[in-house]
Each structure stands twice: as structure tokens, then as C-alpha cells.
Amino acid sequence: xxxxxxxxxxxxxxxxxxxxxxxxxxxxxxxxxxxxxxxxxxxxxxxxxxxxxxxxxxxxxxxxxxxxxxxxxxxxxxxxxxxxxxxxxxxxxxxxxxxxxxxxxxxxxxxxxxxxxxxxxxxxxxxxxxxxxxxxxxxxxxxxxxxxxxxxxxxxxxxxxxxxxxxxxxxxxxxxxxxxxxxxxxxxxxxxxxxxxxxxxxxxxxxxxxxxxxxxxxxxxxxxxxxxxxxxxxxxxxxxxxxxxxxxxxxxxxxxx
Amino acid sequence: xxxxxxxxxxxxxxxxxxxxxxxxxxxxxxxxxxxxxxxxxxxxxxxxxxxxxxxxxxxxxxxxxxxxxxxxxxxxxxxxxxxxxxxxxxxxxxxxxxxxxxxxxxxxxxxxxxxxxxxxxxxxxxxxxxxxxxxxxxxxxxxxxxxxxxxxxxxxxxxxxxxxxxxxxxxxxxxxxxxxxxxxxxxxxxxxxxxxxxxxxxxxxxxxxxxxxxxxxxxxxxxxxxxxxxxxxxxxxxxxxxxxxxxxxxxxxxxxxxxxxxxxxxxxxxxxxxxxxxxxxxxxxxxxxxxxxxxxxxxxxxxxxxxxxxxxxxxxxxxxxxxxxxxxxxxxxxxxxxxxxxxxxxxxxxxxxxxxxxxxxxxxxxxxxxxxxxxxxxxxxxxxxxxxxxxxxxxxxxxxxxxxxxxxxxxxxxxxxxxxxxxxxxxxxxxxxxxxxxxxxxxxxxxxxxxxxxxxxxxxxxxxxxxxxxxxxxxxxxxxxxxxxxxxxxxx
Ligand SMILES: Nc1nc2c(ncn2[C@@H]2O[C@H](COP(=O)(O)OP(=O)(O)O)[C@@H](O)[C@H]2O)c(=O)[nH]1
Ligand SMILES: [Mg+2]
Numbered sequence: 001x002x003x004x005x006x007x008x009x010x011x012x013x014x015x016x017x018x019x020x021x022x023x024x025x026x027x028x029x030x031x032x033x034x035x036x037x038x039x040x041x042x043x044x045x046x047x048x049x050x051x052x053x054x055x056x057x058x059x060x061x062x063x064x065x066x067x068x069x070x071x072x073x074x075x076x077x078x079x080x081x082x083x084x085x086x087x088x089x090x091x092x093x094x095x096x097x098x099x100x101x102x103x104x105x106x107x108x109x110x111x112x113x114x115x116x117x118x119x120x121x122x123x124x125x126x127x128x129x130x131x132x133x134x135x136x137x138x139x140x141x142x143x144x145x146x147x148x149x150x151x152x153x154x155x156x157x158x159x160x161x162x163x164x165x166x167x168x169x170x171x172x173x174x175x176x177x178x179x180x181x182x183x184x185x186x187x188x189x190x191x192x193x194x195x196x197x198x199x200x201x202x203x204x205x206x207x208x209x210x211x212x213x214x215x216x217x218x219x220x221x222x223x224x225x226x227x228x229x230x231x232x233x234x235x236x237x238x239x240x241x242x243x244x245x246x247x248x249x250x251x252x253x254x255x256x257x
Numbered sequence: 258x259x260x261x262x263x264x265x266x267x268x269x270x271x272x273x274x275x276x277x278x279x280x281x282x283x284x285x286x287x288x289x290x291x292x293x294x295x296x297x298x299x300x301x302x303x304x305x306x307x308x309x310x311x312x313x314x315x316x317x318x319x320x321x322x323x324x325x326x327x328x329x330x331x332x333x334x335x336x337x338x339x340x341x342x343x344x345x346x347x348x349x350x351x352x353x354x355x356x357x358x359x360x361x362x363x364x365x366x367x368x369x370x371x372x373x374x375x376x377x378x379x380x381x382x383x384x385x386x387x388x389x390x391x392x393x394x395x396x397x398x399x400x401x402x403x404x405x406x407x408x409x410x411x412x413x414x415x416x417x418x419x420x421x422x423x424x425x426x427x428x429x430x431x432x433x434x435x436x437x438x439x440x441x442x443x444x445x446x447x448x449x450x451x452x453x454x455x456x457x458x459x460x461x462x463x464x465x466x467x468x469x470x471x472x473x474x475x476x477x478x479x480x481x482x483x484x485x486x487x488x489x490x491x492x493x494x495x496x497x498x499x500x501x502x503x504x505x506x507x508x509x510x511x512x513x514x515x516x517x518x519x520x521x522x523x524x525x526x527x528x529x530x531x532x533x534x535x536x537x538x539x540x541x542x543x544x545x546x547x548x549x550x551x552x553x554x555x556x557x558x559x560x561x562x563x564x565x566x567x568x569x570x571x572x573x574x575x576x577x578x579x580x581x582x583x584x585x586x587x588x589x590x591x592x593x594x595x596x597x598x599x600x601x602x603x604x605x606x607x608x609x610x611x612x613x614x615x616x617x618x619x620x621x622x623x624x625x626x627x628x629x630x631x632x633x634x635x636x637x638x639x640x641x642x643x644x645x646x647x648x649x650x651x652x653x654x655x656x657x658x659x660x661x662x663x664x665x666x667x668x669x670x671x672x673x674x675x676x677x678x679x680x681x682x683x684x685x686x687x688x689x690x691x692x693x694x695x696x697x698x699x700x701x702x703x704x705x706x707x708x709x710x711x712x713x714x715x716x717x718x719x720x721x722x723x724x725x726x727x728x729x730x731x732x733x734x735x736x737x738x739x740x741x742x743x744x745x746x747x748x749x
Contacts, residue, residue, distance in 0.1 A: 096383050137749045140747075
């Protein structure tokens with residue numbers, strides 16, 4: 001998270017209240033701005049880019065940027081994707097939500113680590129097929145290692161797990177997803193990203209946990225007047241939620257084509 | 258991350274997003290086409306492009322009057338640094354209805370000369386990165402020209418001159434210029450998107466490369482440290498072994514050599530008893546020398562420095578050559594040495610030299626512990642399935658009619674430096690290293706050693722070897738390396 005301003009030096013406030021973890025919050029109220037960074041992590045081809053494409057498609061153009069896909073020079077292996085979503089709060093605070101994906105290829109670990117820097121929350125996109133279990137585990141481990149390398153405490157950065165590709169044969173059953181839920185504290189969302197199923201639900205869960213984590217560190221409600229409800233509403237009121245579980249919570253204004 | 262902040266973590270400025278030189282070319286082309294001047298500023302007021310068209314003579318004329326210069330500077334300052342908002346003299350532009358939603362943020366700033374400017378903020382991902390200034394242009398809806406605010410700047414202001422100069426300024430409805438501005442804005446967004454992509458790609462490429470180098474250097478450093486430590490240990494061990502070997506062997510060879518000279522009478526004749534004593538010194542010296550050699554062997558094994566080399570070999574050869582090397586000793590002692598080989602020869606894989614040492618050690622023991630007139634027999638089996646190994650293999654059996662080993666000692670005899678009882682050392686010599694070496698080498702092949710014995714009747718050692726040892730067996734000769742892998746914390 002970055003709270004920053006254009007004028008004056010940025011003041012680095014370091015909070016050591018989380019068992020010695022270094023959580024650096026850059027705060028400057030002059031510009032009244034908050035940047036929330038969400039990283040979509042996971043093995044190659046698990047559906048990270050597809051998630052961003054679906055969010056891009058369903059979000060009003062005036063609150064989002066274009067979906068940026070940055071490639072390596074040989075233009076074949078993807079570096080990462082970036083989708084910015086922005087809004088201003090009722091009290092005039094500017095909020096930018098930056099959604100990143102990391103490259104899945106093993107050789108791009110350095111890039112993965114750079115993209116992961118300063119993440120406020122992570123959406124771990126797993127392939128639900130049973131045959132993909134080992135691959136998922138290895139990227140899960142890689143995520144934890146890279147967090148530690150980046151000075152993030154894996155226990156402090158909220159993670160939401162998406163079990164994607166549930167339309168394919170050999171996919172894990174609902175019972176198996178429940179099993180997976182019992183194995184850890186991370187929320188788990190089933191998804192078929194190519195059909196848009198579970199994509200917004202995952203975004204909701206990851207934004208909610210990001211807000212809560214930032215709130216615990218920086219007191220957004222008290223200091224900035226930004227409540228969890230406003231934060232989520234500002235994002236989802238501009239997203240076409242029709243046909244998703246969020247439809248009742250955030251009724252779609254207009255359907256995007 | 259040990260490096261500085263990533264480019265992904267900070268705001269990118271307009272100059273980073275646009276290549277100024279090629280951007281200027283684009284702006285020039287645009288200005289040529291639409292005949293309206295364009296200025297582009299970043300958010301700090303830095304100028305990225307400034308292409309004028311048509312207004313030079315007119316503005317120059319106005320500028321030549323001190324009051325004209327004052328008012329002109331104020332207008333330019335307003336346009337460049339004032340807020341892009343409906344204040345400080347700015348108002349909403351006159352637009353065609355269809356353009357209204359697209360023109361969010363655009364403001365009109367009138368000039369005291371009657372000309373006008375349009376200003377467009379450059380928004381990028383919710384940030385304001387700067388502004389585009391269009392103009393000045395001559396608005397179609399302007400009534401009188403020149404307006405009072407221009408005429409009044411000087412007594413000497415020449416209206417006809419001003420009219421002549423202003424002819425060269427683009428004349429159009431404000432809505433038309435606004436539309437051109439919106440067109441430019443679209444182009445600019447495309448350029449910014451392309452620019453952002455290029456900029457991030459190249460920056461990230463650099464960052465990733467630096468990060469990779471950092472990672473490699475760190476890893477190399479760690480490896481080097483471990484390597485240095487291992488080398489140091491290795492050096493110490495080698496030095497120790499070399500010292501032991503040298504310091505013990507040198508005086509021993511002297512002891513043996515001088516004893517030999519004494520027995521040969523080189524220092525004067527000895528009586529029979531004296532010769533016996535000196536011979537004993539000599540023999541014990543030789544025993545000690547062999548012992549030192551096998552201690553060196555076992556230390557090598559225990560240090561994990563012995564690597565077996567598996568290659569095709571002939572077990573017949575193995576048995577025959579071991580038997581021939583022991584024959585003189587057996588004859589000297591009056592022990593019968595027999596070898597029994599199967600009818601058909603066969604091939605196997607193994608470390609030829611180490612296996613020869615195995616058979617030789619067993620035969621040495623057998624001969625040593627068998628009294629005069631006894632028999633030592635070595636039997637090589639056929640190639641067959643070995644239930645002990647659950648694999649195809651063969652056996653080499655060494656039997657003797659010697660003193661035998663009590664059953665409760667079977668396990669211990671394979672430990673280094675173990676002797677059945679201390680009296681056997683005194684009587685037969687040796688330090689019980691031979692069998693430890695045998696066991697290591699055989700197990701290194703994935704084989705097993707068995708012993709059967711009856712006290713005072715004799716012993717039988719069976720070496721069971723696989724025809725083709727697995728590679729895994731080979732590594733087991735080194736003592737297991739300590740250090741455990743962290744258990745995988747699987748989440749999926
Ligand atoms: N069957 C199926 N295919 C999917 C799903 N989500 C993504 N894909 C496909 O999986 C491939 C890889 O997806 P992509 O988003 O590029 O993966 P990334 O490497 O994680 O960014 C693409 O061909 C997608 O169309 C899904 O839910 N079901
Ligand atoms: Mg991708």
C-alpha cells in the first residue's frame with residue numbers, strides 16, 4: 001500500500017507491531033492518495049491473465065485503465081499483466097487498485113519477486129485438476145519463499161486461493177475443496193475463469209482482505225474516512241456483477257456488453 | 258528486496274512515458290494538419306512539446322507594447338500553470354452535444370486579445386500527469402475584433418495592423434477546435450499506453466537482471482564458504498593421515514631393516530636365542546606395518562572417500578587371482594587351499610579391485626585362523642536368483658577348519674577393530690579391520706556378508722553379490738550425510 005503525495009518528502013512510517021515484521025507504510029496526506037496492490041500469483045497457465053481479462057471486461061472504462069501486458073523482448077514469455085482500477089472516495093481521497101499477474105514460467109522467478117514487492121494481498125490462482133497438485137504446491141512454496149526474500153512475512157500478507165478450471169475433467173470435487181479449506185486459513189473460491197465464474201468473487205475476497213490488512217496497519221476508517229463498505233462499493237458499483245454471487249450486494253447499474 | 262524501489266511501485270512521469278523526440282514529430286504533424294498550436298506540459302510545468310503556427314506575427318506585435326507584454330505573460334502563465342479547473346478566468350468549452358461526455362475536464366481560457374486557448378488535463382490511470390494546451394485560435398463566435406481589452410493596451414495600437422496579422426491565426430468554431438483536441442487526446446492515450454509498455458518492459462528487464470545477478474552472487478558466496486570449509490576439513494584429514502602414515506611407517510621400516518641386519522649377522526654373530534628374538538621383532542614389525550595400511554584403508558572408507566567403480570568383470574578371475582596371492586602364505590603355514598568353480602563361466606558387474614580385496618581379506622583370515630594341516634576352501638556359485646538380495650547374483654564362500662567364532666560374536670566381528678577375544682590377537686595378529694572392510698565393500702555393491710561358524714570346527718563366510726549392482730548401492734558406501742530436508746508444507 002502506498003499513501004502518497006506529490007509535494008513534500010514521503011515519510012516512511014515503520015510499524016513494528018506485528019511480531020517484528022517490517023511493514024512499511026508510506027504516508028502523506030497532502031495528496032490524499034492510497035494505492036492498493038493485489039498480485040495474482042500461481043503456476044503458468046492457471047488462468048491469472050484470464051481473471052484480469054474478465055475483470056477488465058466487466059469494469060466501466062472510466063474507472064479502469066487498459067489491460068497492460070508486458071512481454072519479454074522475444075515477445076513469447078509473458079512478464080506480467082497490469083490492470084489499474086481507480087476511484088475517489090466521498091471525502092475526496094484518491095484510491096488506486098493495481099491488479100498484477102506474475103509470470104508463471106520457472107525462469108522468471110526474479111520478475112515474480114519484483115512484481116510481488118509491496119503486495120497488500122495475493123490471489124493464488126490454482127489449477128483445480130488433481131494432476132496439477134504438485135505444480136500448485138511448488139508455486140505455493142515459491143510464493144512463501146519470495147515473500148520472505150522480499151521481507152514480507154507470509155503470515156501477514158492475506159492470500160485468497162482460487163481453484164480455477166473447475167469445468168475440466170479430473171477437477172477436484174466440492175468435498176475436496178472443503179478438505180483444502182480445512183488445511184489452512186485462506187479463503188477458497190471455486191472458479192471457471194473463462195466463463196467469468198468465481199472471478200469477481202475472488203476479487204471481492206482479495207480486496208476485502210487487503211482492506212482489512214491495511215486498515216489494521218494504517219487505520220483507514222479513522223484517518224482517511226474510508227470504510228470497508230465504501231472501499232468495496234466504490235469498486236464494485238462500477239463492475240457488472242450480473243450473474244455472480246455479488247449481484248445482490250452490488251446490483252449492476254448497466255450491463256457491459 | 259535489497260535493491261531500490263521497483264518501477265512498479267512508483268508513479269511514472271510523462272517524460273518517462275513519452276519519447277520526447279518522436280512525440281514532438283507527432284505533435285508537429287498534428288499542428289501542420291489542423292493549423293492550431295499545441296503545447297504539452299508535465300505536471301511540474303516542464304515543457305515536452307511546443308509547436309506554434311500562425312500566431313507569431315500577431316502575438317509579436319502585441320508583445321511589442323509593454324502593457325501587451327504584461328497581459329500576454331499573465332495569460333500564458335494562466336494557461337501553463339493555472340488550475341485546469343473552472344476558476345481563474347477559465348470556463349466550460351462550447352461543445353457539440355455529442356462531444357460533451359468525452360470532453361470531461363477540458364476548459365477554455367480566453368486571451369485578452371479575443372483569441373482563445375483550450376486546455377486538456379492528461380489523465381493516466383487516475384493520475385494527472387500534465388496538460389495539453391491548444392491555441393491560440395480565433396473563435397468564430399467572437400464579435401468585435403479587436404476587443405477593448407486589446408485596443409486599450411496602448412495609444413499607438415494600430416487596429417489595421419492587428420487585423421492583418423490575426424488573419425494568419427486559425428479561425429474556427431470553438432467546438433471544432435475542441436473536437437480536434439479530443440482527437441489529439443485519443444492519440445496521446447495510445448502513445449502513453451505504448452510508452453508505458455515500452456518503459457515498463459525495459460525497466461523491468463533491467464530490474465530482473467539485477468535481481469538475478471544478486472541471487473546468483475549470493476548463492477555463489479554461500480557455496481564458496483561451504484567449499485572452503487570442506488576443503489579445510491579435507492586438508493586437515495589428509496594431513497593427519499599422511500602424518501600418521503609417515504610417522505609410524507618410517508620408524509617401523511627402520512625397526513624391520515635393523516632387525517633384518519641383525520639376523521643376517523651384519524653386526525656380529527648372534528646366538529640361536531638372540532636370532533629367534535630378533536626374528537620375532539621383525540615379524541611383529543611387519544604385522545604392524547600391514548595394520549597401519551589397513552587403518553588407512555578403513556579411514557578412507559569412513560571418510561566417504563572410497564568410490565566404487567563398477568565395470569564388467571569375471572568372477573572366476575577374481576577368485577583365481579585371490580587364491581594365487583594367498584597360496585605362498587598357506588603353503589608356508591601348511592594349510593591346504595582349494596578353489597571350486599562352477600562348470601560354466603559367467604560375467605558380472607562390480608569393482609574388480611575392491612572385490613579382490615574382499616576375497617583376499619577373507620582368505621587371509623581363514624589361513625591365519627586355521628592350524629597346520631587344516632583346509633581353506635573357496636567356492637564360487639553359479640549365477641542364480643539370490644533370495645537374500647531378491648535379485649540375480651552369485652555367492653563366494655570361504656570356509657576353513659580353524660578355531661571358529663562363537664555365535665554371539667557374529668555381529669561384532671564386522672565392526673572396525675573388533676577381535677573375538679584379546680587372546681586371538683596375541684595368538685594370530687591383526688586388529689579386526691579386515692572384516693569391516695569386507696562388509697563395507699560388499700554392501701557398497703548392494704550385497705550381503707553372512708557368517709556361520711562352530712567353535713573349534715571352523716567358519717564359513719558367504720559373500721552374496723548381485724550380478725549388476727544398482728547405482729544406489731554404490732553411494733551407501735559413504736557414511737550417510739546428516740542434515741534433514743524441511744518437510745514440504747503442501748497446501749494442495
Ligand atoms: N477450461 C478452462 N480453461 C481456462 C480457464 N481459465 C483459463 N483457461 C485457459 O487456460 C489457458 C491459460 O490461461 P491464462 O489466463 O493465460 O493463464 P496464466 O498463465 O495464469 O495467465 C488459456 O487458454 C485460458 O483460456 C477455465 O476456467 N477453464
Ligand atoms: Mg498470463
